[in-house]
Amino acid sequence: xxxxxxxxxxxxxxxxxxxxxxxxxxxxxxxxxxxxxxxxxxxxxxxxxxxxxxxxxxxxxxxxxxxxxxxxxxxxxxxxxxxxxxxxxxxxxxxxxxxxxxxxxxxxxxxxxxxxxxxxxxxxxxxxxxxxxxxxxxxxxxxxxxxxxxxxxxxxxxxxxxxxxxxxxxxxxxxxxxxxxxxxxxxxxxxxxxxxxxxxxxxxxxxxxxxxxxxxxxxxxxxxxxxxxxxxxxxxxxxxxxxxxxxxxxxxxxxxxxxxxxxxxxxxxxxxxxxxxxxxxxxxxxxxxxxxxxxxxxxxxxxxxxxxxxx
Amino acid sequence: xxxxxxxxxxxxxxxxxxxxxxxxxxxxxxxxxxxxxxxxxxxxxxxxxxxxxxxxxxxxxxxxxxxxxxxxxxxxxxxxxxxxxxxxxxxxxxxxxxxxxxxxxxxxxxxxxxxxxxxxxxxxxxxxxxxxxxxxxxxxxxxxxxxxxxxxxxxxxxxxxxxxxxxxxxxxxxxxxxxxxxxxxxxxxxxxxxxxxxxxxxxxxxxxxxxxxxxxxxxxxxxxxxxxxxxxxxxxxxxxxxxxxxxxxxxxxxxxxxxxxxxxxxxxxxxxxxxxxxxxxxxxxxxxxxxxxx
Numbered sequence: 001x002x003x004x005x006x007x008x009x010x011x012x013x014x015x016x017x018x019x020x021x022x023x024x025x026x027x028x029x030x031x032x033x034x035x036x037x038x039x040x041x042x043x044x045x046x047x048x049x050x051x052x053x054x055x056x057x058x059x060x061x062x063x064x065x066x067x068x069x070x071x072x073x074x075x076x077x078x079x080x081x082x083x084x085x086x087x088x089x090x091x092x093x094x095x096x097x098x099x100x101x102x103x104x105x106x107x108x109x110x111x112x113x114x115x116x117x118x119x120x121x122x123x124x125x126x127x128x129x130x131x132x133x134x135x136x137x138x139x140x141x142x143x144x145x146x147x148x149x150x151x152x153x154x155x156x157x158x159x160x161x162x163x164x165x166x167x168x169x170x171x172x173x174x175x176x177x178x179x180x181x182x183x184x185x186x187x188x189x190x191x192x193x194x195x196x197x198x199x200x201x202x203x204x205x206x207x208x209x210x211x212x213x214x215x216x217x218x219x220x221x222x223x224x225x226x227x228x229x230x231x232x233x234x235x236x237x238x239x240x241x242x243x244x245x246x247x248x249x250x251x252x253x254x255x256x257x258x259x260x261x262x263x264x265x266x267x268x269x270x271x272x273x274x275x276x277x278x279x280x281x282x283x284x285x286x287x288x289x290x291x292x293x294x295x296x297x298x299x300x301x302x303x304x305x306x307x308x309x310x311x
Numbered sequence: 312x313x314x315x316x317x318x319x320x321x322x323x324x325x326x327x328x329x330x331x332x333x334x335x336x337x338x339x340x341x342x343x344x345x346x347x348x349x350x351x352x353x354x355x356x357x358x359x360x361x362x363x364x365x366x367x368x369x370x371x372x373x374x375x376x377x378x379x380x381x382x383x384x385x386x387x388x389x390x391x392x393x394x395x396x397x398x399x400x401x402x403x404x405x406x407x408x409x410x411x412x413x414x415x416x417x418x419x420x421x422x423x424x425x426x427x428x429x430x431x432x433x434x435x436x437x438x439x440x441x442x443x444x445x446x447x448x449x450x451x452x453x454x455x456x457x458x459x460x461x462x463x464x465x466x467x468x469x470x471x472x473x474x475x476x477x478x479x480x481x482x483x484x485x486x487x488x489x490x491x492x493x494x495x496x497x498x499x500x501x502x503x504x505x506x507x508x509x510x511x512x513x514x515x516x517x518x519x520x521x522x523x524x525x526x527x528x529x530x531x532x533x534x535x536x537x538x539x540x541x542x543x544x545x546x547x548x549x550x551x552x553x554x555x556x557x558x559x560x561x562x563x564x565x566x567x568x569x570x571x572x573x574x575x576x577x578x579x580x581x582x583x584x585x586x587x588x589x590x591x592x593x594x595x596x597x598x599x600x601x602x603x604x605x
């Protein structure tokens with residue numbers, strides 16, 4: 001092998017020579033990837049260093065400094081982080097954000113699993129992909145517009161209220177439809193259900209359903225067969241969608257802003273208010289606590305991160 | 312026996328019904344939104360007083376909307392170009408350099424996808440205005456969008472490159488093609504659909520992007536920001552009309568993206584799951600597939 005490489009190096013550049021074939025064979029064996037290809041890392045490296053990692057590092061820095069009026073002064077302190085645990089509002093909002101995110105994730109899995117099952121089992125093969133695309137399309141369209149659509153339905157003058165009033169069922173708009181935790185949960189579910197379906201479909205599609213017949217033949221009830229055979233084998237999809245629904249929801253701003261009202265405030269709203277009020281160090285500390293939480297989840301579940309499945 | 316098949320039928324009916332309800336849940340809100348963009352009543356709710364295109368005409372007469380539209384297109388176009396160039400270069404390096412740290416680099420590069428847009432937006436705002444004292448503009452918006460969309464392009468192109476049959480390149484080289492010629496006539500035609508899909512994807516993501524834009528923009532506005540500013544005053548048929556057009560635009564570009572994805576990697580089967588392969592079954596009917604189904 002070494003001699004072959006020497007031989008190919010001896011071949012003058014340009015023109016066809018037997019050595020070229022040797023070189024080709026070597027590359028095929030995976031011996032010599034060109035160093036030049038490493039230049040491909042330069043643009044993305046510069047982009048992400050300058051406009052992603054450095055800004056995040058600046059946030060870390062600011063979170064350790066102090067606000068004086070609208071300015072940040074380089075006065076080292078851990079007070080901003082201590083406030084996270086001392087201020088009731090932060091603790092409650094953080095807990096509520098985590099709670100709603102968890103609730104929505106579980107709901108999306110509960111509603112998404114049977115739907116994905118329906119696609120795999122009760123839809124003919126040639127219709128599965130078109131129908132799956134009908135699920136995927138909403139997921140990649142604007143969050144803002146999809147939240148806006150719900151404002152038109154749940155709002156005080158929205159479709160539900162105006163319909164019920166036209167039918168003389170109610171005289172005043174129902175107050176509990178919008179601007180509370182329930183409306184936020186519902187809209188979140190609407191936003192993230194497609195994603196649960198997509199990932200669960202990928203997992204269930206790989207499942208060999210003959211095992212279910214075998215389990216039934218051996219006397220297992222459908223429920224037990226599901227719990228002991230199907231669910232463990234589709235675990236990958238369940239965990240993947242869990243991560244990818246739970247994480248983005250922690251930083252979700254639009255839905256609580258538009259349908260949450262004052263009682264549906266989540267941590268993202270709080271962060272924005274802090275920054276808008278020039279309390280940059282405190283805002284940075286809250287934002288970074290979310291980033292830390294996300295990092296923990298990602299590290300714990302790193303085995304299940306199949307980002308490619310998204311696209 | 313009778314009883315089991317009866318139960319199987321009941322289960323089937325239940326699941327199909329559930330599926331129909333599911334699609335209703337996914338599409339009814341959007342369809343209602345579109346429906347009320349044609350309503351004569353300005354209140355944006357029931358009763359439906361008659362069909363009109365007035366709100367659409369209104370949009371095109373609105374200087375603010377047109378301006379936002381121009382800004383959105385500009386940002387999305389520049390973002391798509393930049394993200395595609397950067398993402399494709401990175402994908403080549405990632406797939407072909409065969410480094411020991413490839414997996415680690417991949418995780419680093421897709422980080423902007425995992426961090427909520429809110430954090431990216433705020434970090435950039437602090438960085439640009441507090442740190443660099445840079446005036447916010449469409450330029451800073453584009454920077455934010457490129458950071459957010461590049462990982463998507465990278466993943467799309469990298470997946471396709473992994474499936475690439477490199478013997479085609481080596482054959483070209485053996486036949487005397489220089490690297491540039493090989494790239495132009497062998498590599499580019501084969502990966503172009505993947506690159507195009509990445510570009511279109513970046514374009515839609517940028518067009519719809521709201522949170523990062525909100526924090527990185529100066530005095531200008533984009534369509535999502537315009538919608539957001541109007542929504543504060545409640546639901547109006549005019550915004551419904553704008554939303555309908557935006558959704559239609561997104562869906563059209565997405566369909567093109569999916570079509571492009573389905574055209575990739577047909578020279579040598581892909582080992583990956585992912586949407587592209589599944590889509591190939593719909594759009595890219597290879598002759599082999601046709602004979603199998605026939």
